[in-house]
Amino acid sequence: MSELLGIRGLRTTFPTRHGLVRAVDGVDLDVRPGECLGVVGESGSGKSVTFLSVLGLVRPPGRVEAEAITFLGRNLLSLAPTEIRAIRGRDIAVTMQDALTALNPAFTVETQIVETIEAHEPGIAKGEARARAIEMLRLVGIPDAERRLAAYPHQFSGGMRQRVMVAIALACRPKLLIADEPTTALDVTIQSQVLDLIDDMRSELGMSVVLITHDLGIVAERCDRVAVMYAGQVVETGPTAEVVASPIHPYTQGLLRSMPSLAHLDAPLVPIDGTVPDPTRLSDGCRFLPRCPHAVEACARPIALHAVSPDRAARCVLVEVAQ
Amino acid sequence: MSPLRLAERLLQLIPVLLGISVIVFAMMALTPGDPVQIMLGDSLADQAQRDSLRRDMGLDLPVVERFFRFLGNALTGNFGLSFFHRRPVMDVILERLPATIELTLVAMLIAIAVAVPLGVIAAVKRNSLLDRIATVGSMLGVSMPGFWFGILLILLFAVNLHILPVSGRIGFGYEVKMATGFVLIDTLMAGRLDSFLDALRHMLLPAVTLGLAMSALLMRVTRTSMLEALSQDYVTFAEAKGLSRLRVVGRHALKNALIPTVTVAAIETGSLLGGNMIIETVFGWPGLGRLVVEAIFSRNYPLVQAAVLIYATTYVLLNFLADLLYTVLNPKVRL
Amino acid sequence: MSSVDAALPAARSREESILAGNLRDFLANRMSVAASLICLAFCLIAIFAPMLAPQNPYETDLLRRLQPPAWMDGGERGFWLGCDALGRDVLSRMIYGTRVSIMIGVAVVLLATVIGTTLGLLAGYLRGPVDIVIARVCDILLGFPYLIFAIGLMAMMGPGLQNIILALCYKEWVLPCRVVRAETLAAREQDYVEAARALGASRWHIMRREILPNILSPVIVVATFRMAYIIIAEASLSFLGLGVQPPTASWGSLVADGRAFLLDAWWVSTFPGLAILALVLAINVASQGLRDAFDPRLSR
Numbered sequence: 009m010s011e012l013l014g015i016r017g018l019r020t021t022f023p024t025r026h027g028l029v030r031a032v033d034g035v036d037l038d039v040r041p042g043e044c045l046g047v048v049g050e051s052g053s054g055k056s057v058t059f060l061s062v063l064g065l066v067r068p069p070g071r072v073e074a075e076a077i078t079f080l081g082r083n084l085l086s087l088a089p090t091e092i093r094a095i096r097g098r099d100i101a102v103t104m105q106d107a108l109t110a111l112n113p114a115f116t117v118e119t120q121i122v123e124t125i126e127a128h129e130p131g132i133a134k135g136e137a138r139a140r141a142i143e144m145l146r147l148v149g150i151p152d153a154e155r156r157l158a159a160y161p162h163q164f165s166g167g168m169r170q171r172v173m174v175a176i177a178l179a180c181r182p183k184l185l186i187a188d189e190p191t192t193a194l195d196v197t198i199q200s201q202v203l204d205l206i207d208d209m210r211s212e213l214g215m216s217v218v219l220i221t222h223d224l225g226i227v228a229e230r231c232d233r234v235a236v237m238y239a240g241q242v243v244e245t246g247p248t249a250e251v252v253a254s255p256i257h258p259y260t261q262g263l264l265r266s267m268p269s270l271a272h273l274d275a276p277l278v279p280i281d282g283t284v285p286d287p288t289r290l291s292d293g294c295r296f297l298p299r300c301p302h303a304v305e306a307c308a309r310p311i312a313l314h315a316v317s318p319d320r321a322a323r324c325v326l327v328e329v330a331q
Numbered sequence: 332m333s334p335l336r337l338a339e340r341l342l343q344l345i346p347v348l349l350g351i352s353v354i355v356f357a358m359m360a361l362t363p364g365d366p367v368q369i370m371l372g373d374s375l376a377d378q379a380q381r382d383s384l385r386r387d388m389g390l391d392l393p394v395v396e397r398f399f400r401f402l403g404n405a406l407t408g409n410f411g412l413s414f415f416h417r418r419p420v421m422d423v424i425l426e427r428l429p430a431t432i433e434l435t436l437v438a439m440l441i442a443i444a445v446a447v448p449l450g451v452i453a454a455v456k457r458n459s460l461l462d463r464i465a466t467v468g469s470m471l472g473v474s475m476p477g478f479w480f481g482i483l484l485i486l487l488f489a490v491n492l493h494i495l496p497v498s499g500r501i502g503f504g505y506e507v508k509m510a511t512g513f514v515l516i517d518t519l520m521a522g523r524l525d526s527f528l529d530a531l532r533h534m535l536l537p538a539v540t541l542g543l544a545m546s547a548l549l550m551r552v553t554r555t556s557m558l559e560a561l562s563q564d565y566v567t568f569a570e571a572k573g574l575s576r577l578r579v580v581g582r583h584a585l586k587n588a589l590i591p592t593v594t595v596a597a598i599e600t601g602s603l604l605g606g607n608m609i610i611e612t613v614f615g616w617p618g619l620g621r622l623v624v625e626a627i628f629s630r631n632y633p634l635v636q637a638a639v640l641i642y643a644t645t646y647v648l649l650n651f652l653a654d655l656l657y658t659v660l661n662p663k664v665r666l
Numbered sequence: 667m668s669s670v671d672a673a674l675p676a677a678r679s680r681e682e683s684i685l686a687g688n689l690r691d692f693l694a695n696r697m698s699v700a701a702s703l704i705c706l707a708f709c710l711i712a713i714f715a716p717m718l719a720p721q722n723p724y725e726t727d728l729l730r731r732l733q734p735p736a737w738m739d740g741g742e743r744g745f746w747l748g749c750d751a752l753g754r755d756v757l758s759r760m761i762y763g764t765r766v767s768i769m770i771g772v773a774v775v776l777l778a779t780v781i782g783t784t785l786g787l788l789a790g791y792l793r794g795p796v797d798i799v800i801a802r803v804c805d806i807l808l809g810f811p812y813l814i815f816a817i818g819l820m821a822m823m824g825p826g827l828q829n830i831i832l833a834l835c836y837k838e839w840v841l842p843c844r845v846v847r848a849e850t851l852a853a854r855e856q857d858y859v860e861a862a863r864a865l866g867a868s869r870w871h872i873m874r875r876e877i878l879p880n881i882l883s884p885v886i887v888v889a890t891f892r893m894a895y896i897i898i899a900e901a902s903l904s905f906l907g908l909g910v911q912p913p914t915a916s917w918g919s920l921v922a923d924g925r926a927f928l929l930d931a932w933w934v935s936t937f938p939g940l941a942i943l944a945l946v947l948a949i950n951v952a953s954q955g956l957r958d959a960f961d962p963r964l965s966r
Contacts, residue, residue, distance in 0.1 A: 025602075060567075063571060065567055065570055065571060088575075093573050093574075093575065093615060094573060095573070096570070096573035096574055097572040097574075101571070101572075102568070102571040104564055104567070104568055104571075105564075106564065109563060109564035109565060110564045110565055110567075110568040111565060111568070112565040112568075112569065112583050112586075112587070113565070113587065113661075113662065114583075114587050114661075114662060115582075115583075115586070123572070123574060123578070124572045124573070124574070127572065127573050127574050127575070128573060160662045162662070171569075177571065177572075186577065215477075308568055320429040323339030346802065346805075346806075347805050347806055347809050348809070350802065350803070350805070350806030351809045351810070352808075354806065354807075355818070358818055358819065358822050359822070361822065362823075363824075402706040470947065470950060470954075471943075471947065473947040473950060474894065474898075474943060474947040474949075475943055475946075476901050476902065476905075476918075476921075476939060476942045476943065476946070477902070477920075478901075478902060478905045478918075478939075479935070479939030479942060479943070480939075481936075482921065482924075482925060482928065482935050482936075482939065483936070483939070486932055486935075486936070490825050490928050490929055490932075498837055499776050558741060571849065571852070601811050602811050602812045604811050604812075604814070605811040605812035605813040605814045605817075606812055606813070608813065608814075608817060608906070609813075609902050609905065609906065612905075612906060613925075616765055623817070624906055627817070627820075627821040627908065628907070630897050632821075632822075635818060635821050639810075639815075639817075639818040642780060642810070642811055642814045643809050643811065643814065645811075645812045646809060646810065646811040646814075647753055647809045652908075
């Protein structure tokens with residue numbers, strides 16, 4: 009078994025006033041040891057919900073179903089709440105989009121780091137947990153760490169706050185970090201610092217990283233492999249370099265065309281026509297059909313993710329036809 | 332809050348309190364009828380006595396001067412004489428005040444003890460049966476006329492079941508010497524457990540009645556702010572850290588949810604001050620509220636004036652306190 | 667920006683009038699519709715009181731003193747909810763009391779809303795000294811706790827229907843005033859107001875024709891839920907004997923009438939109080955529904 013985390017047939021639904029929202033609809037994904045997987049898609053494509061579902065953090069009335077979610081060979085679906093809680097934060101850690109809202113405004117940074125350590129290492133001495141907290145703040149590059157421990161989140165700058173959140177997430181040396189839009193809330197100048205930090209931590213701690221983003225540019229720059237999501241489904245996966253060089257799915261192609269490229273500064277940016285489908289009225293066929301320039305009649309029936317090569321797959325009729 | 336900011340807030344209170352005293356003064360000044368006539372009622376005072384009283388009360392002075400005299404007197408706690416009691420108004424009020432404060436505090440304690448846990452549970456178990464019952468209950472509590480609820484309680488517990496007294500503060504034969512004016516404390520200090528329990532029995536119905544509306548409101552505020560807190564990113568993040576449910580709900584969410592709850596509690600305590608006029612009347616509670624109602628009917632205007640001013644000042648100060656409390660509790664505001 | 671979001675204008679357009687949608691939301695809430703119907707029923711009772719009351723509410727009959735309700739021993743058909751200490755029919759007095767409660771509630775809320783909205787518009791639109799003066803007065807009036815101000819006024823002015831309406835109004839306009847002021851401050855920066863100003867519309871015209879229609883829904887929401895408060899306040903004043911004067915029946919004074927006879931005649935106090943609770947509860951539930959449908963910011 010080569011993967012660290014394996015997701016098979018994940019479906020997450022939310023009942024709403026306007027009908028059932030299928031936020032995640034049949035997602036298969038693997039995260040391999042030590043790799044950085046980019047998950048790209050626009051807001052509402054289900055990329056964040058996918059990983060919240062993995063950790064059992066979807067709130068009622070949301071419902072999570074899957075054929076299997078395996079982490080290091082254990083099926084997370086069959087674990088008791090206390091067992092999954094032991095995995096959260098210790099084996100799989102999360103950072104959220106905006107540290108300002110993710111950190112509790114009513115507690116000091118010290119409390120928020122130390123409680124994480126204490127939750128996973130019960131009986132640890134107060135002094136030791138504190139020393140670990142200081143060490144983590146230093147590791148993520150917070151100057152004057154010892155003094156800053158007593159500060160409240162709002163007393164940090166945006167970039168520093170994001171670092172604090174990374175420090176909390178990494179306090180127990182997880183094997184997998186899920187970084188949910190780590191740069192969206194930040195100034196452009198600070199974005200790359202935070203991404204560099206995550207890269208450094210990855211090599212230092214030898215962990216895997218899932219980088220959730222809507223920015224294909226970041227993925228192209230930082231990730232080993234990429235999974236493109238659209239309307240609750242994975243539409244294409246593969247090594248980043250190959251996917252960027254020769255996208256298979258028309259949606260991926262559209263994304264790349266709508267993105268400025270250093271190599272072809274003079275090439276016009278082409279936005280994708282049409283809008284995202286209503287999440288309560290998703291069709292069984294290809295969800296990109298209404299916007300797809302290559303649509304054919306066959307697109308209206310259910311389409312599976314087809315392997316194109318051992319490492320690449322796409323959810324498109326064109327692939328089926330080619331085979 | 333920095334001392335400077337505190338001073339600024341305190342300064343902001345001055346125009347409000349000044350405005351309140353203008354209004355209270357104007358209420359009196361605009362009352363139809365001759366104050367001297369009202370005060371003396373049917374007594375057989377002759378014209379010379381009336382004139383001297385008029386001079387004593389400063390009624391011969393121009394309005395502006397009268398206001399400043401009133402203000403100066405009010406600041407020193409001098410509200411004139413209560414003819415009805417033949418004593419200074421302030422003495423009469425001070426004598427009744429502890430009963431009102433005691434009742435209000437106990438009502439507030441009951442309200443908080445009921446409302447906060449209920450609000451938290453209702454939010455955590457959203458849409459559960461308990462949540463629905465709590466929501467319906469708080470709607471009922473807010474819609475309940477306090478005086479009628481008090482009467483229902485008297486009907487049930489005093490008239491039909493005979494387990495609690497109808498009115499008063501303490502039963503015949505249980506009286507103790509008043510030291511603090513708070514009967515619950517005085518009975519304990521006197522070492523009279525029987526008296527203490529009797530006082531508690533007298534306290535129960537009025538305190539529950541007075542606390543009902545407040546607990547309904549507090550429950551709602553707690554539930555809303557708790558729901559708000561539970562939907563925040565920091566709760567998801569806390570859960571993603573692998574913390575126990577108890578810690579996530581009881582510490583991360585609750586601490587944030589309590590900030591608005593405590594503020595509302597402080598403000599509502601002030602509002603109870605007005606409600607207690609009615610409740611004290613229903614239960615024959617010898618506090619300031621009942622004193623004011625009696626004073627209105629005996630046309631004892633100086634007392635009414637003083638009481639309204641005291642109520643309003645207390646209310647403003649309590650709001651100020653709520654403001655302070657909010658600042659102390661909320662690290663974000665503490666700059 | 668090389669982002670997916672920038673590439674995709676993701677807007678879901680569902681064309682429908684916002685107001686119609688709100689109304690549909692409100693009607694979909696069965697509780698609030700039922701509550702509104704109860705409110706309507708109370709209004710009808712108030713209007714047709716003379717036709718509905720089985721007895722003359724003012725007619726005393728010492729032979730019927732504290733007569734129990736019709737279903738109890740000693741009760742009598744036609745005097746369904748029993749009689750008070752003067753032998754007057756409790757039900758008929760309650761039916762007439764509905765008039766007092768609803769009339770005072772409507773009058774106070776209407777008056778306070780008109781005054782508060784006007785002052786709020788002026789304060790929010792003109793700003794400057796007008797705003798400062800109005801805001802100060804609001805602050806001062808808010809310094810008086812629940813009922814104290816009205817009780818003080820009633821003590822000075824003496825009881826009576828007009829006085830009670832005035833006493834409750836003096837402070838009541840502050841709430842709509844504050845809401846309208848805040849909404850106006852926001853609205854005056856909107857494009858449609860800028861446009862009207864650019865076209866040379868007068869200030870009065872802008873306030874009345876441009877801003878007012880756009881801020882009406884919070885005003886209506888505030889007005890409905892204050893109605894419940896006013897009805898309780900009036901009942902409380904009348905209970906204390908500071909409200910309407912005998913022999914006029916008000917729910918509050920009816921409860922007070924029965925207080926002395928709790929031992930022998932529980933019905934005199936109980937039924938009028940139940941009427942207050944029912945009406946106030948109905949108004950609260952209905953206005954909650956209204957709030958949810960029209961102004962989600964004010965509720966949750």
